[in-house]
Amino acid sequence: MKLDDTLNGILFLALGLCIALYAQTLQKQPQIEYGSGFLPGIVGTGMALAGLALILRRIVTGAGGVSGLVAFKGNGRRGALGVGLFVGTILIYILLAQTIGFLLLAPFLIFGLVFWFERRWKLAALVGVFGTLALHSFFYQIMQAPLPWGILTKYSGVLTW
């Protein structure tokens, strides 16, 4: 998604001002003039000025323009759904991984993604199963990284090889 630089400029002008105002709420230290708000103040002001510069550049030179102020690159609706699918996959994992567990959830998530992009359900199923096993073997078994077991917790001993 590409925004017109006027919009980008307004966005960062507003964000910069919010950061600068927030910096004012941070306590100063009694012994020196500078406290925790010093750097946020500079960053906020700098961001607001850079946002303003972006707006001025757009007005003066005409560069950074987008017809209709917002343009969607890629394959239109299907492209938006593709991005949404990745975002949805991550959100589903955040919401369900602790309850269901990696070994049961990941195959479905991988299947969904592969099927959407490749349209081959057998390939998607194979990658779902073997991809999950490969990731689990590498991260959990070899690297000893923690992964949620969810409803398989009581079988974790049997399933650890």
Next chain:
Amino acid sequence: MVAFESLMLLLEPSTMLVIIGCAIYGLVVGAIPGFTATMAVALLVPMTYFLDPVPALAGIVTLAAMAIFAGDIPGALLRMPGTPASAAYADESFQMARRGEAETALGTSLVASAMGGIFGALLLIFAAPALAEISLSFSSFEYFWLACLGLVAAIAASNATPAKGAISLFIGLTIGMVGLDPVFGQQRFTFGNVNLVGGLAFIPVLIGLFAVSEAFRFGASPVARPEMLPLKPAAMFKGVFGHIGRLKLPILRGGIIGSVVGAIPGAGADIAAYISYAVARRLSPNKDKFGTGTVDGIVPATAANNAAVGGALIPATVFGIPGDSLTAVIIGVLYMKGLNPGPTVFLMQPTLLYAVFIAFLIANIVLVPFGFGAIAMFRRVLSAPPGVVMALVIMACIVGAFAVENTTFAIAVMLGAGLLGYYLEGNEFPLAPVILGIVLGPILESTFLASLAKSQGAFTEFFSRPIAGTLGATTISLVVAPLVYVLIKSRRQAT
């Protein structure tokens, strides 16, 4: 003695296994169009969390050396550079491949990459300790100006407009400010959320910015890969050494340009390659052949981008100031492993540091056989369905972010950083200043306040020491000079 001990550390079977694994991984990821060396490292970082410091760091530098070269392969055979570092001469090598000279293009590119990388590695081995000795006398004033210089150079060196570069930098500084303030311990930008008190974890942010955003871009417009041009790997070194002998001076010049540009904070391997290509085009006796497909254009640029990795490691290890986004990640890993980068590491843990330097040197030496293997196997790498690759990448991102922090909040942070990276790249904001801002922000703040306390509020003290004064003047001139240039240019146009 230290070098021998370092070599012994590298020769441990488990370390060798990690290095070989990282080399193969770097070659595969680097050869996939659209993936960057930084993305490859970002995906590897969660794994290094569970490794000892030597294999972790040796693996990362090996990966970097391999990935930068591997980007040349799809550049020549598909006209799609695997990493941005290969973009400067991708058209040159593709033109050769179209004439049926893909083997010569890739063979010379491989040997020149290795030579450039070896030059950068040797410079790193000899220059870094000497610089570290000088920098032992540095105080907070010098470090403050070094951090400032890094941040200003990051904007100046980015391909974007200065306003966009500055915004990226301020975003990075803001991300770096979340959590406890490093000087006074006050909470900032936490808004009562306990998950934010410790700050936004570096690894999930990194994975989000460089890997998840790439998946989103693929989701928005999945690209079918074009058919690759024919290649006979067996004939790859035919006539190559004749070209290398003829172009030894341009290769050396590429190595020097790459090392110097790489060491400038903010300017990475891609900029080094562009500069080296431009210089070669100006100085070459065959300048009329540039643009039509000539090794004279490929060789100096590919030597420069591999040398740039070694160059970028110099300020990263000596001062803790990253040369580019890749070394910003390496600094993050150094901190993660309890090694605060800076001159004292050369005194306290020289064996470990030299092991990393030697690993980088070895990686560039073995680049020739490994790179040959990668070229021979490229058709197979390319045959992997992109949807499968991206699905596995996104799952590896999720698992990696979770594994390091052991909390689903880290995955949420990764998602947020991914969306941010997707928005920034889509709107032509550079990503490198973001990561430099995250790494340099806390250094900038703590050195500024420490210097201010030492000088009792007198700003003139910031220029009182010779090196600090020089660094300060350089930083200020980097900010002021472009403004003066614009002013003079507009006045001339008006008259």
